[in-house]
Amino acid sequence: MADVAGEAGRALASLTLGEPLPEATGPWREIEVCSPDAVALLVDWLNELIYLAESEQWMPLEFDVIEATHTYLLARLRGRALGTSPSLVKAATHHEARLEEMDGTLEAHLVLDV
Amino acid sequence: MRVPARIYADSALWDQISQDQSIEQLVNVATLPGVTGYVYAMPDVHQGYGFPVGGVAATRVRDGVISPGGVGYDINCGVRLLATELTVEDAGGRLETAVHQLSRSIPSGPGRNPRFSLDPAELDRVLTEGCRYLVERELATPDDLAVTEATGCLAAADSDAVSAKAKTRGHDQLGTIGSGNHFVEVQQVDQVFDDAAAEAYGLTDGRLTVLIHTGSRGLGHQVCTDHVRLMDQVMERYGIHLPDRQLASAPLDSPEGARYFGAMCAAANFAWANRQVITHYVREVFAQVFGEAHRPRLVYDVAHNIAKLEVYDGEELCVHRKGATRAFGPASPETPDRYRAHGQPVFIPGSMGTASYVLAGADTSGKRSFGSCCHGAGRAMSRGAAKRRVTGAQVRRELESRGIVVRCASKSGLAEEAPLAYKDVDRVVDVVHRAGLARKVARLTPLGVIKG
Numbered sequence: 001m002a003d004v005a006g007e008a009g010r011a012l013a014s015l016t017l018g019e020p021l022p023e024a025t026g027p028w029r030e031i032e033v034c035s036p037d038a039v040a041l042l043v044d045w046l047n048e049l050i051y052l053a054e055s056e057q058w059m060p061l062e063f064d065v066i067e068a069t070h071t072y073l074l075a076r077l078r079g080r081a082l083g084t085s086p087s088l089v090k091a092a093t094h095h096e097a098r099l100e101e102m103d104g105t106l107e108a109h110l111v112l113d114v
Numbered sequence: 115m116r117v118p119a120r121i122y123a124d125s126a127l128w129d130q131i132s133q134d135q136s137i138e139q140l141v142n143v144a145t146l147p148g149v150t151g152y153v154y155a156m157p158d159v160h161q162g163y164g165f166p167v168g169g170v171a172a173t174r175v176r177d178g179v180i181s182p183g184g185v186g187y188d189i190n191c192g193v194r195l196l197a198t199e200l201t202v203e204d205a206g207g208r209l210e211t212a213v214h215q216l217s218r219s220i221p222s223g224p225g226r227n228p229r230f231s232l233d234p235a236e237l238d239r240v241l242t243e244g245c246r247y248l249v250e251r252e253l254a255t256p257d258d259l260a261v262t263e264a265t266g267c268l269a270a271a272d273s274d275a276v277s278a279k280a281k282t283r284g285h286d287q288l289g290t291i292g293s294g295n296h297f298v299e300v301q302q303v304d305q306v307f308d309d310a311a312a313e314a315y316g317l318t319d320g321r322l323t324v325l326i327h328t329g330s331r332g333l334g335h336q337v338c339t340d341h342v343r344l345m346d347q348v349m350e351r352y353g354i355h356l357p358d359r360q361l362a363s364a365p366l367d368s369p370e371g372a373r374y375f376g377a378m379c380a381a382a383n384f385a386w387a388n389r390q391v392i393t394h395y396v397r398e399v400f401a402q403v404f405g406e407a408h409r410p411r412l413v414y415d416v417a418h419n420i421a422k423l424e425v426y427d428g429e430e431l432c433v434h435r436k437g438a439t440r441a442f443g444p445a446s447p448e449t450p451d452r453y454r455a456h457g458q459p460v461f462i463p464g465s466m467g468t469a470s471y472v473l474a475g476a477d478t479s480g481k482r483s484f485g486s487c488c489h490g491a492g493r494a495m496s497r498g499a500a501k502r503r504v505t506g507a508q509v510r511r512e513l514e515s516r517g518i519v520v521r522c523a524s525k526s527g528l529a530e531e532a533p534l535a536y537k538d539v540d541r542v543v544d545v546v547h548r549a550g551l552a553r554k555v556a557r558l559t560p561l562g563v564i565k566g
Contacts (some may be wrong), residue, residue: 028122028133035343036346036347039359040343040346040347040359043343047343051279051283051336054224054283054313054332055279055282055283055332061138072233084225085224085225085226087222088224088293090187090332090335091187091335091338091339092339093163093342093360094163094164094358094360094362095162095163095164095358095360096341096345097359111163113163113187113335113499114294
């Protein structure tokens with residue numbers, strides 16, 4: 001789950017800023033998310049990141065997941081100030097959201113509102 | 115399904131509609147507790163998140179639910195039309211200047227309004243009072259309120275139910291277009307179908323109009339996100355089981371349902387205020403470019419993403435309109451007095467570069483669609499698919515070759531909104547007209563587009 005959350009965060013950054021991603025700068029900050037199940041946890045996690053990007057014009061780029069269960073996530077983030085709102089992505093939705101185990105790995109499918 | 119579904123379409127539109135998940139989603143909507151009558155798909159319907167865009171569903175207030183997904187993320191996304199006495203000939207070479215000045219005055223794309231930021235107390239007043247607060251700020255006139263749906267203020271708004279996150283996202287976004295399919299368009303009336311209604315609405319063949327399409331920006335998105343999350347967590351407690359989590363709902367009379375309704379009304383007030391501040395900017399530009407006598411007059415403002423409490427056959431219902439426009443006829447007390455003989459104006463923007471329509475709401479829509487009709491052309495392909503078919507530069511060239519002035523910060527945004535990505539708006543409007551949901555009054559063609 002920790003890896004999936006980190007990968008989802010990086011995917012959001014790639015979608016928003018394009019590749020290659022810039023280097024993260026500045027101090028780490030902590031984010032905590034609590035949800036009823038793993039799918040909701042991923043949706044809520046991405047919505048936290050989207051909120052930070054729009055409200056603070058700050059894009060999370062590096063993710064250090066300290067603790068992760070299927071209902072709880074505690075992570076440290078580092079990112080980059082953008083100086084403009086990058087809000088290409090406006091929300092993560094529950095629409096067709098799923099988390100599946102495939103050959104010993106987890107695959108997440110999330111639909112974003114743009 | 116608790117109720118049947120009814121779809122308004124012709125055979126060509128049906129072929130397009132049946133290619134995505136809209137009908138499956140409409141069937142899911144028909145499982146909402148307390149849903150009554152029919153669930154409806156308008157001819158511009160396409161798949162959305164959980165609830166199809168172009169869908170209408172009414173739930174009983176006494177035992178039904180409210181679903182944030184049935185309103186959508188952009189709460190009170192809607193359209194307002196401004197009319198002028200200017201013709202294209204009057205405007206002459208100043209038209210391009212006006213479009214350029216509009217693009218400089220009205221912030222578009224993602225981001226903020228550097229000219230207008232609200233402190234917490236001011237934002238609370240916008241959320242509570244909507245456009246009425248803007249009269250005090252001299253950004254609206256009492257006459258503007260008279261021709262805005264619900265006078266631009268839903269009294270049930272509860273600013274305390276709007277989260278701090280939503281307020282942070284919205285406090286500096288009033289007076290901005292945003293991104294996606296939002297725009298400000300300068301147009302001319304190019305065909306009148308109903309002379310009497312057009313005259314009542316102040317629309318004359320050949321005169322310039324301005325159409326504004328936007329909503330509640332990040333504030334509305336956050337309200338939807340917050341309440342989908344909350345309802346997803348409490349549905350089990352209320353014994354609600356739905357086929358799609360994005361339809362997360364709570365009983366209207368529950369604390370969660372009441373909290374969402376109060377927050378949604380507040381976000382709706384914010385959206386009306388947003389379109390009103392943009393109207394103020396448009397008036398400033400027209401006064402500057404064409405003279406003080408040519409400040410545009412507001413024809414009407416109507417939402418197409420909203421849930422409203424309305425009475426049908428003596429029963430109070432919560433009518434969810436997601437990508438569907440209220441289309442009340444002459445008999446409705448909510449139709450402004452000045453339009454009483456004809457029904458409320460309804461605006462149907464076409465895809466970028468194609469015609470838009472002014473319709474008049476019909477009393478027959480009450481029985482046939484809970485007083486609703488379509489809201490646009492309706493997407494026929496996703497944004498990604500559109501970008502694979504055409505480039506922004508191609509779209510710009512095509513529009514400019516037809517004499518349409520285009521201002522858009524994002525090339526990919528132009529490609530996403532290319533006309534090929536949408537259904538045929540003429541066909542959509544014809545279905546609505548023939549079905550008696552609303553009738554055609556006038557057609558508007560674009561001269562200049564400021565794309566969000």
